[in-house]
Amino acid sequence: MTISAERQTAIAGELRHVDKWYGDHRVLTNVSVRVDRGEIVALIGRSGSGKSTVLRVLAGLSPDHTGERAVSGAPALAFQEPRLFPWRDVRTNVVYGLTRSRLPRSEAQTRADRALADVGLADRAEVWPLTLSGGQAQRVSLARALVAEPELLLLDEPFGALDALTRLSMRGLLLDLWREHGFGVLLVTHDVDEAVALADRVLVLEAGRVVHTRTIDEPRRSPNAERYRAELLDKLGVRI
Amino acid sequence: MLLGVWQLGSALGLLPQDVLPAPSLIVEAGIDLVENGQLADALRVSGIRVVEGLLLGGFFGVVLGTAVGLSRWFEATVDPPMQMIRALPHLGLIPLFILWFGIGELPKVLLVALGVSFPLYLNTFSAVRQVDPKLFETAQVLGFSFWQRFRTIILPSAAPQVLVGVRQSLAIAWLTLIVAEQINADKGIGFLINNARDFLRIDIIIFGLIVYALLGIGTDAIVRALERRALRYRS
Numbered sequence: 471m472t473i474s475a476e477r478q479t480a481i482a483g484e485l486r487h488v489d490k491w492y493g494d495h496r497v498l499t500n501v502s503v504r505v506d507r508g509e510i511v512a513l514i515g516r517s518g519s520g521k522s523t524v525l526r527v528l529a530g531l532s533p534d535h536t537g538e539r540a541v542s543g544a545p546a547l548a549f550q551e552p553r554l555f556p557w558r559d560v561r562t563n564v565v566y567g568l569t570r571s572r573l574p575r576s577e578a579q580t581r582a583d584r585a586l587a588d589v590g591l592a593d594r595a596e597v598w599p600l601t602l603s604g605g606q607a608q609r610v611s612l613a614r615a616l617v618a619e620p621e622l623l624l625l626d627e628p629f630g631a632l633d634a635l636t637r638l639s640m641r642g643l644l645l646d647l648w649r650e651h652g653f654g655v656l657l658v659t660h661d662v663d664e665a666v667a668l669a670d671r672v673l674v675l676e677a678g679r680v681v682h683t684r685t686i687d688e689p690r691r692s693p694n695a696e697r698y699r700a701e702l703l704d705k706l707g708v709r710i
Numbered sequence: 711m712l713l714g715v716w717q718l719g720s721a722l723g724l725l726p727q728d729v730l731p732a733p734s735l736i737v738e739a740g741i742d743l744v745e746n747g748q749l750a751d752a753l754r755v756s757g758i759r760v761v762e763g764l765l766l767g768g769f770f771g772v773v774l775g776t777a778v779g780l781s782r783w784f785e786a787t788v789d790p791p792m793q794m795i796r797a798l799p800h801l802g803l804i805p806l807f808i809l810w811f812g813i814g815e816l817p818k819v820l821l822v823a824l825g826v827s828f829p830l831y832l833n834t835f836s837a838v839r840q841v842d843p844k845l846f847e848t849a850q851v852l853g854f855s856f857w858q859r860f861r862t863i864i865l866p867s868a869a870p871q872v873l874v875g876v877r878q879s880l881a882i883a884w885l886t887l888i889v890a891e892q893i894n895a896d897k898g899i900g901f902l903i904n905n906a907r908d909f910l911r912i913d914i915i916i917f918g919l920i921v922y923a924l925l926g927i928g929t930d931a932i933v934r935a936l937e938r939r940a941l942r943y944r945s
Contacts, residue, residue, distance in 0.1 A: 531850060544853065553848045557866035557943045566862070570853040598943040614852075 480506045482622035482654030483528050483545060488537035490523060490678075497523050498535070498678045505654040507542075507621055512657045512665035515675035521658045524675065525624050528656060544570055545622040546615035550630045552607035554599040560610050561586065561595040567614035585617040586610070588650075589643060605636035609643065616647060623648075625657045629664070641668060731913045736920075739913035748902065749921070756891065756898040756925075759815065760883050763822025768879065770823070771830030772872065776864070778831075779838025792831060800824045801889050808894065818890045825886040826879035833875025837868035869940040873933055880929050888922060 482505045490498035497520045505511045515521045526532040527539065529547050546567070554563045564582035565575075573581070586592050589609040599607055608628065615623060625644075629637040641664065648655060659665055665672045666686060674682035713733050719725040720732030727735070743749040774792065777784040800821065807817040841864055849859050891900020899918050906914035 529851060531847065547851045549844075549848075551844070553844055555845065555862060555866075558862070566852050566854075569858070598945075600944060 482507045483541045486538040490535040505656050507654045508652045510655040510669045512669035512672045519675045520678040521675045525658045542621040546620035547624045548611045548615045548628050550627040552611035564614045567617040585613040589613045623655045736913045740917045752899045752902045762819045767823030767826035771827035772834050775831040775834025779835045796828045813894045822883050822886045825882040829878035830875040837871035841867045873937045877933050884926050
């Protein structure tokens, strides 16, 4: 079932009253999530609370559910691991993000190079993914997700496997890209700091139910906080 | 060093020449066979048998292994009979193959094909099964077609282990050929060796064995080069 067209104008992705079962085990109960364009929504919860399942349902990877799902275009998805194809060079991996667009090869490669430049890896287009650091590989994964200019970006613990400093520069990169392109983001994380630092709205999921919603009214854009953070992080050698 | 001791032992009469001829005599026999064209003929005939057998058996091994690796239905229907046939020693089928297919090229090629299909089947099966399911999920997100999944995930991911199967298959192919050519053949390296036995030409027999060994090493080196290429992204 889908949600009627006129309600979708600003919506990047939405679930309404979704229930999901794995066999006899109920993993989601009446979950409603809405992500507008230009909005970052964080979904936090303990392990096993069902937050990754919400993301999979929204991504269309888990079609067996009740309730309604609406997504504008094909959502892009980045995982905790970069999941690059190790036997293809970095540029080709990003080109795979354009599979649905059916562009001619040269056009796809031009756009892939632009996406790589956006994440600061223009000079690594021709190397094997296994030669990249964890943070670089995750940036390639982000470039692959964003190269097709999706309206909804789904992130599943995208920075969870990175060291603390790399994680901070990835947050900065994500915000830069988000400001530039204006897609909607659903960020699944168990890191409360990350949720508060990035999101407009934070949903708390517990045992498959949304139990709390917090609007962050003093978000990342507070000029002083960001300046001090930037200054200290600059001293640490982290670019944000 | 070993060759020097061998040559010296022959020259001093310590090694009887009708049991183990001197290396120099074996080299001379080899040069004769090269010059009169017998070696080239034999190599061509034996080479064609191995290549045809490898292609035929390899095709069935890889296709069935891929199908069984990708589909539980194929696993349930194809794998049990394959395991039963695999339990048969394929060299023991020579008498049956002669009765069924005569003494021409066909039984030899089929025997090689049967021998090589199992290592390729087993290695392909397990290689396809071991492809990282997360990559399939990623492919689903990206919207890959079946053909793109096959080319971009299954093939490169399975290639190294399939090539291990090719190396095992090559060893079996040469072994099968040697046995098949000893028993009934009027051409090929095995025939050369068998014929030499009738004339007590131990030098030719040993030379023929060396040719078999070199062929085995040479073809293995080719496959190892392919393996390095398939894995170049790991360097």
